[in-house]
Amino acid sequence: MTVTQSKTAHLLHLEQTYDSGVYNKHQIVIAKGKDALVWDTDGREYIDCVAGYGVANIGHSNPDVVAAVIEQVQTLMCLPQTLPNDKRAEFLEELVSVLPKGLERVFLCNSGTEAMEAAKKFAITATGRSKFVSMKRGFAGRTLGALAFTWEPKYREPFGDAVDNANVQFASYGDIASLEAAITEETAAVIMEPIQGEGGVRPADLEFMRAARRITKEKGALLIFDEIQTGFCRTGKMFATEHFCNPECPGKETCVFGALEGCAAPDGMTLAKAMAGGVPIGAFVMSKEIADKMPKGGHGTTFGGNPLAMAAGLAAIRFMKREKLWEQAEAKGNYFMEKLRAIPSSKIREVRGRGLMIGVELKEKSAPYIHALEHDEAVLSLQATPLVVRFLPPIVISYEQIDQVVAAFSRVLESVNPKG
Numbered sequence: 001m002t003v004t005q006s007k008t009a010h011l012l013h014l015e016q017t018y019d020s021g022v023y024n025k026h027q028i029v030i031a032k033g034k035d036a037l038v039w040d041t042d043g044r045e046y047i048d049c050v051a052g053y054g055v056a057n058i059g060h061s062n063p064d065v066v067a068a069v070i071e072q073v074q075t076l077m078c079l080p081q082t083l084p085n086d087k088r089a090e091f092l093e094e095l096v097s098v099l100p101k102g103l104e105r106v107f108l109c110n111s112g113t114e115a116m117e118a119a120k121k122f123a124i125t126a127t128g129r130s131k132f133v134s135m136k137r138g139f140a141g142r143t144l145g146a147l148a149f150t151w152e153p154k155y156r157e158p159f160g161d162a163v164d165n166a167n168v169q170f171a172s173y174g175d176i177a178s179l180e181a182a183i184t185e186e187t188a189a190v191i192m193e194p195i196q197g198e199g200g201v202r203p204a205d206l207e208f209m210r211a212a213r214r215i216t217k218e219k220g221a222l223l224i225f226d227e228i229q230t231g232f233c234r235t236g237k238m239f240a241t242e243h244f245c246n247p248e249c250p251g252k253e254t255c256v257f258g259a260l261e262g263c264a265a266p267d268g269m270t271l272a273k274a275m276a277g278g279v280p281i282g283a284f285v286m287s288k289e290i291a292d293k294m295p296k297g298g299h300g301t302t303f304g305g306n307p308l309a310m311a312a313g314l315a316a317i318r319f320m321k322r323e324k325l326w327e328q329a330e331a332k333g334n335y336f337m338e339k340l341r342a343i344p345s346s347k348i349r350e351v352r353g354r355g356l357m358i359g360v361e362l363k364e365k366s367a368p369y370i371h372a373l374e375h376d377e378a379v380l381s382l383q384a385t386p387l388v389v390r391f392l393p394p395i396v397i398s399y400e401q402i403d404q405v406v407a408a409f410s411r412v413l414e415s416v417n418p419k420g
């Protein structure tokens with residue numbers, strides 16, 4: 001064994017020995033990242049189409065975020081939200097500037113699942129109701145409250161009655177009749193992803209979203225979009241919500257928020273992942289009417305809105321705006337999907353997605369292909385349901401790197417024999 005090999009083996013051993021054991025660990029140790037690349041402790045370079053599950057939209061170690069973080073750690077790192085802070089104030093203004101009109105209040109927290117918990121509490125106080133509608137195949141996070149909205153039984157079943165499922169109805173994603181049947185006068189909110197990620201990369205269709213908007217309005221329920229994975233340019237718009245705008249809409253400046261026939265603008269959105277360029281952060285953003293109904297002290301978090309995350313988030317959102325990153329996601333995503341569709345392999349059932357949130361559904365289990373991509377081709381990809389290979393690269397990925405990933409994928413489609 002060489003020195004580096006034994007060091008890697010030792011590090012793997014430490015993780016295996018001391019980690020709780022809940023994760024299925026890969027057999028590599030990643031030590032460094034830059035833009036769309038990461039390197040392991042043996043110096044091997046990978047194209048990263050995992051991007052921290054869609055966190056690294058603006059690239060690993062984005063220079064703007066790095067500079068902002070370095071400055072902020074030397075200035076002030078922690079501060080509770082009862083004490084106003086310069087970076088927090090500026091971040092809030094910057095965030096609201098990119099949100100769909102009508103969403104103008106922000107509850108800051110530290111992760112996606114916390115954003116879901118906040119959405120739940122704000123929906124309850126805003127409506128005086130406590131029942132929810134979520135979607136089959138939906139994913140909403142792993143804390144007990146968010147878990148109740150997560151469909152996949154294997155995530156919920158080990159915890160039995162502790163998961164608050166009695167108050168959650170699951171409708172079929174894309175099925176208007178099923179949605180209509182699930183929403184009642186007791187529904188506080190319908191919560192769903194505009195494109196299901198974990199559920200296999202499934203975009204919602206416009207008619208379904210419009211129906212969701214219309215029915216929730218009729219029944220006095222809120223419509224909340226989980227944009228934790230789809231937000232911040234991933235799908236070719238700043239938020240996937242914008243795919244459901246009425247084409248007649250005059251745009252954000254004069255948007256009349258849901259007033260136009262067919263507009264599916266939500267009452268709230270949960271955000272996290274890419275919002276601070278890699279630093280942990282989460283938020284529930286909502287209308288003023290929803291925020292006003294929460295009593296003072298009704299919710300809170302110690303780390304939420306900390307100056308470090310705020311400085312990182314400010315730099316990240318400014319980078320996205322300056323680079324028009326949503327346009328890059330749209331153009332690169334279309335290019336990527338076109339190339340994937342051109343792979344002449346009978347193993348591919350469907351290539352689908354939006355922007356750089358891409359799923360390739362195979363006719364067989366995807367795991368061996370994901371493993372071969374990593375092992376043989378140094379490309380990191382992600383599973384989404386047993387049959388789907390998911391690509392969520394940093395949006396700063398180059399066209400040349402996309403070409404390399406597609407070439408690698410077509411090679412593993414040839415080389416892997418699933419029957420052994």
Ligand SMILES: *Cc1c(COP(=O)(O)O)cnc(C)c1O
Pocket residue numbers: 053111112113114139140141142193197198226227228229272273
């Ligand atoms: C990642 C994710 C979550 C959970 O976010 P965490 O930060 O992991 O708690 C919730 N909803 C969706 C759609 C996600 O992709």
